Every structure is written in C-alpha cells, then in structure tokens.
Amino acid sequence: MSDDTTIRVSEIFGPTIQGEGALIGMPTVFVRTGGCDYRCSWCDSMHAVDSAYRETWNPMSAEDVMAEVEQLSGGAPLMVTLSGGNPAIQPFGPLIAMGHARGYRFALETQGSVARNWFADLDMLVLSPKPPSSDMQVDWDIFEDCMRVGQGAETVLKIVIFDEADYQWARDVAARYPDLPVYLQPGNHTPPPPEDDTAVVDQEGVDARMRWLVDRVMDDKWYGARVLPQLHVMLWGNKRGV
Ligand code: SF4
Numbered sequence: 001m002s003d004d005t006t007i008r009v010s011e012i013f014g015p016t017i018q019g020e021g022a023l024i025g026m027p028t029v030f031v032r033t034g035g036c037d038y039r040c041s042w043c044d045s046m047h048a049v050d051s052a053y054r055e056t057w058n059p060m061s062a063e064d065v066m067a068e069v070e071q072l073s074g075g076a077p078l079m080v081t082l083s084g085g086n087p088a089i090q091p092f093g094p095l096i097a098m099g100h101a102r103g104y105r106f107a108l109e110t111q112g113s114v115a116r117n118w119f120a121d122l123d124m125l126v127l128s129p130k131p132p133s134s135d136m137q138v139d140w141d142i143f144e145d146c147m148r149v150g151q152g153a154e155t156v157l158k159i160v161i162f163d164e165a166d167y168q169w170a171r172d173v174a175a176r177y178p179d180l181p182v183y184l185q186p187g188n189h190t191p192p193p194p195e196d197d198t199a200v201v202d203q204e205g206v207d208a209r210m211r212w213l214v215d216r217v218m219d220d221k222w223y224g225a226r227v228l229p230q231l232h233v234m235l236w237g238n239k240r241g242v
Pocket of ligand 1: 036037038039040042043044045046049084085086111130
C-alpha cells in the first residue's frame with residue numbers, strides 16, 4: 001500500500017501520559033510517524049527519522065490507525081498525539097476527521113517546517129522550532145505558514161534548550177510571537193542510539209541543565225515562560241513505547 005492517503009507509522013503506543021509541554025501529564029495515545037526532513041544533532045527519535053529504519057515503518061490507512069488507537073484506548077475517546085519524525089509530512093486529515101467523529105482529540109508536534117491544510121482541524125498545534133544547537137536552520141516563512149493554516153487549533157511553542165545560545169534564541173522567538181504560550185525544556189544530551197532504547201540517560205546532567213534554565217528564566221524575569229522537564233525521560237529514561 002502506498003498512495004497519498006497512506007500514513008507511514010513507526011509506532012503506535014499508549015495510553016500513557018504526555019511527558020512534556022502544554023499537555024504534560026495528560027493521558028494520550030501516541031502515533032509516531034516515520035520520516036523527517038530534519039536531522040537534529042541531538043534527535044532522540046532517530047528510529048523514526050533515519051531511512052535506514054524505513055523497513056520498520058508500517059504504511060497504514062487512516063482506518064487502520066484509527067482501529068489501533070481505539071483498540072489501545074478501549075474505545076475511550078482521549079487525546080491522540082501525532083509525533084515523529086515529522087508527522088506534518090503525513091496525510092493526517094482523514095484520520096483527524098474520523099477520530100473527531102468518535103470524540104477523540106488530536107495534538108500535533110512538529111518543528112514547523114511543513115505547513116498542511118489539515119493543521120486547521122487539530123485541537124492543539126505544538127510548534128517546536130529547533131534552536132542553534134540542533135544544527136538546523138528554521139525557515140520562518142514556512143513556520144509562519146504553519147501558524148496561519150493552524151489558526152483553528154490552540155497553538156503553543158515548545159523549545160528545547162541546551163545552552164546559552166539556545167536560550168537567547170528562544171527569547172528572540174518568544175518575543176517575535178508574543179501571543180503564543182511558550183514552554184521551555186532542558187535538552188537530553190544522552191539520546192538513545194536508534195537500535196538501543198536501554199541506553200542510560202545522564203539524568204543528573206539533564207536536571208542540572210533544568211536548574212540552570214529555571215535560574216536563567218527567573219534572573220531575566222521571563223514570567224511568561226513555563227519550564228518543564230521531560231517527565232517520561234525522568235520516569236523511564238530512553239525507553240520507547242511509554
Ligand atoms: S525534527 Fe524532531 S524528529 Fe526530526 S530530526 Fe529533529 S528532533 Fe528528530
């Protein structure tokens with residue numbers, strides 16, 4: 001099966017809690033797609049990015065994805081989180097319509113490098129532009145296209161911070177979009193290699209970065225920002241499917 005309605009799925013799992021950002025703690029089923037137009041230096045999901053793992057990605061119809069979400073959730077309509085990779089490169093419109101008709105809600109997490117009309121149908125659009133430490137370059141015209149087409153959705157910014165340069169960059173981004181809630185998150189400098197989700201996280205190092213980030217935000221009196229950890233990393237390290 002391969003056409004423009006096929007969703008390339010790396011994994012579907014849950015229900016579990018959303019581990020980060022505006023919906024932290026909320027029960028959700030994750031649909032993680034395969035393929036990404038970025039190659040962030042610290043990507044923690046390379047199994048869903050690198051085409052070397054393409055054979056592990058399942059081409060699925062919206063009906064099949066919906067059936068698996070319903071089976072996992074026991075039919076209870078909850079939040080479905082579309083993640084990746086970059087889920088924006090997949091055709092999610094039909095799945096969102098199908099899920100909404102059954103009471104499910106949808107949040108998309110994307111870097112904002114591809115704008116799709118179906119963003120308007122989302123319940124939450126999490127735009128996560130990648131800071132300098134990623135070695136990626138944001139195309140702000142496309143990023144703003146994402147905001148424009150996603151106007152029907154609640155839109156938030158989530159920015160991963162590794163160092164002072166990332167922090168200053170995040171301040172600039174937040175100043176550019178003052179109407180968007182902004183969530184800051186300390187980066188994990190010990191992401192798993194794609195084939196090994198048992199790789200140990202330097203949690204103390206991540207915690208130290210979080211403490212530095214909190215101090216930085218308070219020193220600047222940046223009271224509009226919210227600083228959150230990656231809860232799933234604190235609880236389960238690099239383990240997948242949780
Ligand atoms: S955008 Fe996300 S999934 Fe893609 S390479 Fe960067 S961190 Fe990984």
